[in-house]
Amino acid sequence: EDKVVQSPLSLVVHEGDTVTLNCSYEVTNFRSLLWYKQEKKAPTFLFMLTSSGIEKKSGRLSSILDKKELFSILNITATQTGDSAIYLCAVGTDKLIFGTGTRLQVFP
Amino acid sequence: DARVTQTPRHKVTEMGQEVTMRCQPILGHNTVFWYRQTMMQGLELLAYFRNRAPLDDSGMPKDRFSAEMPDATLATLKIQPSEPRDSAVYFCASGLGAGRWSDIQYFGAGTRLSVL
Numbered sequence: 306e307d308k309v310v311q312s313p314l315s316l317v318v319h320e321g322d323t324v325t326l327n328c329s330y331e332v333t334n335f336r337s338l339l340w341y342k343q344e345k346k347a348p349t350f351l352f353m354l355t356s357s358g359i360e361k362k363s364g365r366l367s368s369i370l371d372k373k374e375l376f377s378i379l380n381i382t383a384t385q386t387g388d389s390a391i392y393l394c395a396v397g398t399d400k401l402i403f404g405t406g407t408r409l410q411v412f413p
Numbered sequence: 414d415a416r417v418t419q420t421p422r423h424k425v426t427e428m429g430q431e432v433t434m435r436c437q438p439i440l441g442h443n444t445v446f447w448y449r450q451t452m453m454q455g456l457e458l459l460a461y462f463r464n465r466a467p468l469d470d471s472g473m474p475k476d477r478f479s480a481e482m483p484d485a486t487l488a489t490l491k492i493q494p495s496e497p498r499d500s501a502v503y504f505c506a507s508g509l510g511a512g513r514w515s516d517i518q519y520f521g522a523g524t525r526l527s528v529l
Contacts, residue, residue: 337516347417347504347520348456393456400446400469401518405455 307332309396311404319412322384326407328394329376337397338370338377343406344390351379353397384411415439417521419505425527431493434524436505437486444510445488446518447473447480451501459503462488463510495528502526 309330318324328338337355341348352361354370354377361368365384370377381388389411395401418437426432438445446461460470465482473480477496482488492499502525506518 339517341520346522350517350519353517397516400458400461402458403456 307396307398307402309394309402309404311392311394311407313407314405315408315410317410317412318384320385322411323380323382324384324409326379326381326392326394326409327376328378328404330394330396330402331375332396332398332402334398335372335396339395339397339401340368340377340379341393341395342390343393348393351392381409384409386411386413415519417505417507417519419503419521419524421524422522423525423527425529426495427529428496429494430528431491432495432499432526432528434490434503434505434526436488436490436507436521438488438505438507439519440486442507442509442519444508444518445482446506446508447488447490448504448506449501450504450523456504459490492526495526497528500526500528 312327337353339353340351342351352368357370357372365382368379391406391408393406394404420435444463447459448456449459450456459473460480461468462482479491502523504523505521508518
């Protein structure tokens with residue numbers, strides 16, 4: 306059975322800290338890995354990764370995929386209170402298989 | 414600003430009543446997904462369509478849930494009869510898919526359903 310596991314489940318940090326969120330997966334027919342950020346409403350797309358070892362960056366966020374070890378990490382540097390959200394990892398096959406998410410809380 | 418539109422945003426109903434949720438996908442997207450999100454289960458895929466044809470509805474309780482795409486601009490998810498355990502946020506998402514594959518999905522704001 307396909308599965309996506311995220312860790313930690315929850316993280317509490319102070320502004321300015323750097324955090325690393327983890328996502329491991331076991332699926333057949335892997336096509337892509339996606340990260341989403343969910344605040345109070347809909348998940349919003351952050352990154353899509355398809356190749357190992359190539360870092361995707363957007364401002365203070367970056368992500369990398371390791372297809373040999375079947376995992377991805379999402380890094381957030383110099384965290385801000387606006388980064389507080391649930392971060393969802395999803396693996397694309399013929400559909401998206403979501404992990405349960407990491408809840409990040411950033412306090413001033 | 415292209416976006417997925419869902420209606421209603423909130424729905425409170427009594428057990429046994431029929432509930433219909435609607436979704437307008439982003440124009441040009443050929444794949445539409447229905448998800449349910451609860452605190453306990455996270456995001457669960459209920460069903461999805463490619464070019465209006467249902468590809469997978471194995472996540473949906475068949476006895477009470479039904480999903481349709483009457484045209485390319487409208488997807489519906491219906492629950493009849495509704496039960497308290499159906500209380501959740503229901504998301505619609507759309508994307509572009511080719512062959513067996515789907516890539517980036519864009520989510521609507523969701524319908525928060527409460528069944529009393």
